Amino acid sequence: MTPPAQSQTLLLEMKNIVKEYRGVAALKDIDFDLRRGEVHAILGENGAGKSTLVKILSGAVAPSAGEIFLDGQKIQISGPASARRHGIAMVYQETSLVPTLTVAQNLYLGDEKFFNRLRGTYIEAQQLLQSLNFPVDPTVIVQALGTAKRQMVEIARAVRLEAKVIIFDEPTATLTPEEKHHLFALIDRLRKERVSIIFISHALEEALEISDRITILRDGAHIITAEAKTFSRETIIRHMVGRSLTDELYRPAAETRPPRLPGEKVLSVQNLSMQNLVRNTSFSIFAGQITGIFGLVGSGRTETAKIVAGAAKRDLFHGGDIRFDGRSVRYRTPRQAVGDGVVYVTEDRKAEGFFETMSVAENIYIGRISSRESRGIAISMSEMRNLAASWAKTLKLKALNNDAQVIELSGGNQQKVVIAKALVQKPKLIIFDEPTRGVDVGAIAEIHHLISALADEGLAVILISSYLPEILSLSDRILVSRQGRVVEELSPREATSEAVMFAAVY
Amino acid sequence: MNPLRRAMDNWFGRGEASITVPPMDGAFRPNDLLDSAATVLETPEPDCLAETSRGLVVSSGRSLFSVDRPDGAPLASFDTEISALAGLPDGGAAVGMIDGRIAFVGGQNDGGTIASSPEMRCITALAAARGGALLVANGSASNGPLAYKRDLIEKNASGSVWRIEPDAVARRQLAGNLAYPYGLLEEADSLVVSESWRCALTRISPAAGGRNEPVLESLPAYPSRLSRDADNAIWLALFAPRSQLVEFVLSERRYRRRMLSEIDPDYWIAPCLRAGQAPQEPTQQGGVRQLGVLKPWAPTRSYGLAARLDAAYRPITSLHSRANGRRHGVTSCLAIKGRLFFCAKGDGAVASCASEELT
Numbered sequence: 001m002t003p004p005a006q007s008q009t010l011l012l013e014m015k016n017i018v019k020e021y022r023g024v025a026a027l028k029d030i031d032f033d034l035r036r037g038e039v040h041a042i043l044g045e046n047g048a049g050k051s052t053l054v055k056i057l058s059g060a061v062a063p064s065a066g067e068i069f070l071d072g073q074k075i076q077i078s079g080p081a082s083a084r085r086h087g088i089a090m091v092y093q094e095t096s097l098v099p100t101l102t103v104a105q106n107l108y109l110g111d112e113k114f115f116n117r118l119r120g121t122y123i124e125a126q127q128l129l130q131s132l133n134f135p136v137d138p139t140v141i142v143q144a145l146g147t148a149k150r151q152m153v154e155i156a157r158a159v160r161l162e163a164k165v166i167i168f169d170e171p172t173a174t175l176t177p178e179e180k181h182h183l184f185a186l187i188d189r190l191r192k193e194r195v196s197i198i199f200i201s202h203a204l205e206e207a208l209e210i211s212d213r214i215t216i217l218r219d220g221a222h223i224i225t226a227e228a229k230t231f232s233r234e235t236i237i238r239h240m241v242g243r244s245l246t247d248e249l250y251r252p253a254a255e256t257r258p259p260r261l262p263g264e265k266v267l268s269v270q271n272l273s274m275q276n277l278v279r280n281t282s283f284s285i286f287a288g289q290i291t292g293i294f295g296l297v298g299s300g301r302t303e304t305a306k307i308v309a310g311a312a313k314r315d316l317f318h319g320g321d322i323r324f325d326g327r328s329v330r331y332r333t334p335r336q337a338v339g340d341g342v343v344y345v346t347e348d349r350k351a352e353g354f355f356e357t358m359s360v361a362e363n364i365y366i367g368r369i370s371s372r373e374s375r376g377i378a379i380s381m382s383e384m385r386n387l388a389a390s391w392a393k394t395l396k397l398k399a400l401n402n403d404a405q406v407i408e409l410s411g412g413n414q415q416k417v418v419i420a421k422a423l424v425q426k427p428k429l430i431i432f433d434e435p436t437r438g439v440d441v442g443a444i445a446e447i448h449h450l451i452s453a454l455a456d457e458g459l460a461v462i463l464i465s466s467y468l469p470e471i472l473s474l475s476d477r478i479l480v481s482r483q484g485r486v487v488e489e490l491s492p493r494e495a496t497s498e499a500v501m502f503a504a505v506y
Numbered sequence: 507m508n509p510l511r512r513a514m515d516n517w518f519g520r521g522e523a524s525i526t527v528p529p530m531d532g533a534f535r536p537n538d539l540l541d542s543a544a545t546v547l548e549t550p551e552p553d554c555l556a557e558t559s560r561g562l563v564v565s566s567g568r569s570l571f572s573v574d575r576p577d578g579a580p581l582a583s584f585d586t587e588i589s590a591l592a593g594l595p596d597g598g599a600a601v602g603m604i605d606g607r608i609a610f611v612g613g614q615n616d617g618g619t620i621a622s623s624p625e626m627r628c629i630t631a632l633a634a635a636r637g638g639a640l641l642v643a644n645g646s647a648s649n650g651p652l653a654y655k656r657d658l659i660e661k662n663a664s665g666s667v668w669r670i671e672p673d674a675v676a677r678r679q680l681a682g683n684l685a686y687p688y689g690l691l692e693e694a695d696s697l698v699v700s701e702s703w704r705c706a707l708t709r710i711s712p713a714a715g716g717r718n719e720p721v722l723e724s725l726p727a728y729p730s731r732l733s734r735d736a737d738n739a740i741w742l743a744l745f746a747p748r749s750q751l752v753e754f755v756l757s758e759r760r761y762r763r764r765m766l767s768e769i770d771p772d773y774w775i776a777p778c779l780r781a782g783q784a785p786q787e788p789t790q791q792g793g794v795r796q797l798g799v800l801k802p803w804a805p806t807r808s809y810g811l812a813a814r815l816d817a818a819y820r821p822i823t824s825l826h827s828r829a830n831g832r833r834h835g836v837t838s839c840l841a842i843k844g845r846l847f848f849c850a851k852g853d854g855a856v857a858s859c860a861s862e863e864l865t
Binding site: 262264265268269270271282283286317318319320323326328330477486 | 527820
């Protein structure tokens with residue numbers, strides 16, 4: 001998609017923006033501007049300050065210093081409602097919908113009429129969603145939707161508010177290629193209607209494809225702003241991390257190393273079924289190997305993994321069999337699975353991965369408490385401190401200290417806490433579900449290295465990812481899931497992007 | 507197991523009562539290697555391969571044929587069907603018959619016969635043992651080798667393994683209560699048996715009082731004969747695939763009883779060496795035509811599969827003839843001189859491929 005020439009008129013300017021948390025600068029004197037009708041990508045590693053910058057713009061965070069101009073007028077953004085009054089809307093990375101309300105109720109939340117007619121709301125919502133080509137039923141309760149569809153509702157809400165500026169924070173992380181295509185077409189349409197878009201993504205190809213200009217931040221500082229066409233993937237990465245990681249990341253495993261040989265069969269999933277999400281699926285997992293599971297959103301990968309790990313339940317009648325270490329198992333809770341050495345690292349770390357108001361040390365220690373080596377309810381503060389210090393060092397966790405709340409960490413460091421929490425449980429089988437979603441390139445390399453090291457140590461590793469290069473670069477064997485079942489197995493040698501995608505789609 | 511738990515599992519179809527089959531993945535990942543192997547001999551129902559001083563020999567019906575010199579003339583013929591064959595250290599062959607007799611062809615016992623006995627009426631595999639003895643797998647105490655489907659449907663586990671000393675008089679049972687032993691492989695102080703109906707390989711240790719321990723379990727197909735190659739790897743033939751349909755039938759006692767008494771065995775829902783195209787076959791009747799192709803709704807009851815195992819009996823690789831293939835019902839495979847030979851009994855062919863292509 002070739003971006004059309006946009007107007008050179010400035011719509012928004014942010015000057016000398018500074019944000020400090022407890023004396024630590026998250027943003028250092030940032031200048032940022034947005035033209036009318038342009039798509040402006042903000043890129044940077046996690047912790048670079050992208051989210052903080054747009055949170056200031058959306059009113060979620062107040063700046064420590066600096067000025068904001070909209071249409072040449074200085075404005076004060078005192079909160080999200082204030083931002084919305086100024087025509088600034090945000091589509092969050094982790095959706096901000098009310099899970100117990102319907103899609104339509106979420107779309108019109110805060111704008112309800114005094115005599116609210118639900119049927120009318122549904123009809124309006126249906127029209128809005130159809131105009132955007134989003135296949136979402138407005139009468140469905142939001143918590144019944146998958147992540148991708150929730151994202152669509154978020155986008156629809158921003159469009160409905162007729163915002164002048166829409167901020168997309170990682171909008172494509174959970175979308176299928178087809179949904180992504182729709183989103184990009186929508187963004188293009190908004191651009192033609194002279195809506196300005198701020199686009200945050202870790203998928204660099206997307207930024208190059210969709211944006212007119214790109215701004216790169218590093219460690220809270222502005223590095224460069226320039227026309228998108230002047231960048232390549234390599235130059236972006238170099239600006240983002242100060243070094244080239246292209247060789248480190250995403251080189252297909254077949255080009256770099258022989259696949260690890262399988263050890264003992266650790267897990268055998270046989271004819272597993274869960275409603276229409278998992279349909280009679282069967283596969284095996286071996287020790288000392290990374291088994292990558294690729295599939296589009298809705299292909300049943302996560303649900304299968306959760307059943308294995310005791311976080312979801314298979315069908316009551318004839319739900320299939322799971323054999324772990326040759327023994328038929330049926331975990332009712334994740335703790336039972338952890339007790340046997342099966343650990344699941346969730347794709348939704350904010351909702352399921354950690355307690356956000358607890359400290360790094362406490363979160364890691366919780367993993368320890370639920371492990372096989374737990375000493376019941378006895379808590380040792382010194383063990384907690386030592387454990388946190390040890391894992392923070394091992395995983396290169398960047399936090400103010402181990403007493404910092406997890407919510408204060410960047411996405412990459414939050415993910416490292418979730419992984420540390422899983423690894424203290426000393427698993428035999430570890431399931432990584434989208435381990436690098438919303439994680440910066442620097443942390444991606446570290447997490448990849450860690451996953452490989454675990455397989456080298458003899459653990460059975462399952463890697464679930466929607467990002468095909470990640471699957472191809474790490475996996476020793478690749479399973480492709482479609483419509484609730486594993487439909488194909490490929491060796492790294494056979495697994496080209498085309499072959500995997502073909503199996504996933506047809 | 508707690509009887510209440512067992513009853514609940516039966517009701518919910520879970521645990522031991524779950525109707526599942528292991529996946530064909532990992533080392534058992536499907537391919538078409540059996541179909542692409544070169545045919546070396548076409549003969550009705552080739553069953554068992556053995557290496558003798560006359561070269562590679564295969565049993566087919568009542569005769570033995572040379573695989574190396576396929577001129578059509580049998581090396582030896584008998585008055586009844588052959589059910590097992592083994593090469594002996596002296597270059598001869600031991601031939602098991604469906605009536606329980608064992609005959610010797612070539613070697614120092616050429617022309618000799620061991621008479622059948624009541625406890626050995628279903629000889630499924632033979633193997634030469636140390637000290638000139640012969641190991642015999644007796645698949646079932648109640649059914650002959652031709653009635654293998656009945657033995658499965660009856661859910662029997664009455665097979666046994668015997669050792670017959672060189673004098674052919676002394677015979678000793680090494681193990682009993684086996685679920686259709688169909689392959690034998692002698693090791694230093696034990697022997698490994700393939701138990702078809704348990705879909706497993708079992709180690710029997712005569713020195714430890716006949717103690718059994720599983721070596722490889724949860725196979726995705728029914729195993730048959732075992733052999734060892736020059737690299738000390740093990741080749742396992744698997745003659746039919748497991749399917750949820752058959753597992754379901756096995757869990758239904760009344761259905762099985764009626765099927766045994768009322769239906770022709772050719773049309774039983776049971777594994778077979780070659781599933782036919784006849785419309786009378788129950789699993790084929792519900793076929794649907796899609797884009798001009800008739801596709802069966804039920805899984806295939808026959809398949810071709812041979813697997814290579816390492817010295818610890820872990821599967822390394824496998825060769826397949828898939829549902830639409832023409833090398834089904836592999837009952838024996840043998841790797842010699844850098845080539846793997848196998849019998850596709852269901853499709854009447856002995857074929858071979860280079861072993862090095864498979865590793």
